[in-house]
Amino acid sequence: MKYRCLLCGYIYDPEVGDPDNDIDPGTAFEDLPDDWECPECGAGKDEFEPVED
Amino acid sequence: MNSIEVKKGIYWVGSVDWNVRDFHGYTTSRGSSYNAYLIVDEKIALIDSVKHGFRQDMLAKIAEHVDPSKIDYVISNHTEPDHSGELLAVMQQAPQSQLIASAKGEKGLRQYYPGDYPCRVVKTGDTLNLGRYELSFINTPMLHWPDSMFTYLASEKLLFSMDAFGQHLASNQRFDVDVDFDILMHEAKTYYANIIMHLGSIVAKTLKAASELAIETVCPSHGVIWTKHLPDIISRYQDWCAFKPAGKVLVIYDSMWHSTEMMAEQIVAGATEEGVQAQLIRLPNHDLTNVVTEILDADAVVVGSPTLNNGMMPTVAAFLTYIKGLKPAKKIGFAFGSHGWSGGGAAQVGQEMEATGIEIVREPIVCQYRPDQAVLDQCLSAGKELAQHAKSC
Numbered sequence: 001m002k003y004r005c006l007l008c009g010y011i012y013d014p015e016v017g018d019p020d021n022d023i024d025p026g027t028a029f030e031d032l033p034d035d036w037e038c039p040e041c042g043a044g045k046d047e048f049e050p051v052e053d
Numbered sequence: 054m055n056s057i058e059v060k061k062g063i064y065w066v067g068s069v070d071w072n073v074r075d076f077h078g079y080t081t082s083r084g085s086s087y088n089a090y091l092i093v094d095e096k097i098a099l100i101d102s103v104k105h106g107f108r109q110d111m112l113a114k115i116a117e118h119v120d121p122s123k124i125d126y127v128i129s130n131h132t133e134p135d136h137s138g139e140l141l142a143v144m145q146q147a148p149q150s151q152l153i154a155s156a157k158g159e160k161g162l163r164q165y166y167p168g169d170y171p172c173r174v175v176k177t178g179d180t181l182n183l184g185r186y187e188l189s190f191i192n193t194p195m196l197h198w199p200d201s202m203f204t205y206l207a208s209e210k211l212l213f214s215m216d217a218f219g220q221h222l223a224s225n226q227r228f229d230v231d232v233d234f235d236i237l238m239h240e241a242k243t244y245y246a247n248i249i250m251h252l253g254s255i256v257a258k259t260l261k262a263a264s265e266l267a268i269e270t271v272c273p274s275h276g277v278i279w280t281k282h283l284p285d286i287i288s289r290y291q292d293w294c295a296f297k298p299a300g301k302v303l304v305i306y307d308s309m310w311h312s313t314e315m316m317a318e319q320i321v322a323g324a325t326e327e328g329v330q331a332q333l334i335r336l337p338n339h340d341l342t343n344v345v346t347e348i349l350d351a352d353a354v355v356v357g358s359p360t361l362n363n364g365m366m367p368t369v370a371a372f373l374t375y376i377k378g379l380k381p382a383k384k385i386g387f388a389f390g391s392h393g394w395s396g397g398g399a400a401q402v403g404q405e406m407e408a409t410g411i412e413i414v415r416e417p418i419v420c421q422y423r424p425d426q427a428v429l430d431q432c433l434s435a436g437k438e439l440a441q442h443a444k445s446c
Binding site for chain 1: 192194252
């Protein structure tokens, strides 16, 4: 499931991952490290909400 | 106006923009200022610059203390062009100077101002020694852009807070104690509501982190410097980021032939009967900047629109679009409005209100052509219910 950053609007897509920060494609949002931050704005995981498809 | 000394060797070298009234849509009724700060030490640093167009003003103030070509470091706390607009001009005058910015700051600045200039990227905990003074940096992402950072001077208990704690307030005075307290707090509230209302969770975290620093003076990028009233503004920020309500009802509407207006007046009458503050706000007569400032600490926000071409009026749509991005929290409300035939305006308002985060407490109150007594009674009763909610908060 995709997750949206509530602060800046960035969408984490597990199919894409976050390669710039060593997060491989296929990584579910729940499996991101606790200290992972939004690559656009630096928000923590707790600032994200699931995106309904 | 000349430069003003903030602390020994630290000067305000910014510009006052007395006559600006439209700041990317924010109505700056009292003008603004773009605050740049110069630190003259063994090394010379400039913290932020001014909006494009105020270059000579800033350079003249710098030149009161030092030849601008001698500047060693140009620190950008925030990429937005009202602060970065003349950074490049300074660096061109001082070719040996180095830009200091956050990682996101460097990225944004190089896009705004392409050029081959040296940049040191800093993050929380990094320091810059100027001689007598040592600056440190604190990333504050999304307060209110990803690049935002504070620059802190521990030895002087001085925080350069960029847009945080700012106010669009033009004055020839530079310190909080030298301007009218109520006007200052009103402009700080207007700034908070329109610029960072939607970032309350980040504000709360930043206030908590800042509480661990010794701070006596806060130098923001707009308006006056906080000294004596620093505890007051921190207390207000704590209230604002928690959306602490002030016990008031806002009735915001537009009207074509006074029917929606009659409904709005009855809602206000209901709240008034309960002894609660209520305001009647007809949108075209108010600018959104001030409406949003009122929304920040409102308990209830109801929104009315007649049906125009099967939808809501554009004035109401513009208002709802603006507040949707600002995410007002801890408010209840509902939609209302009149229509001639098929209707749809009030229902559309209700849907958009829900998307802003306002808790919808009833179906839209609607009427055809003119509200009859039953509809007016319904509006009166609804106004009383909103007021009772406001009293219970």
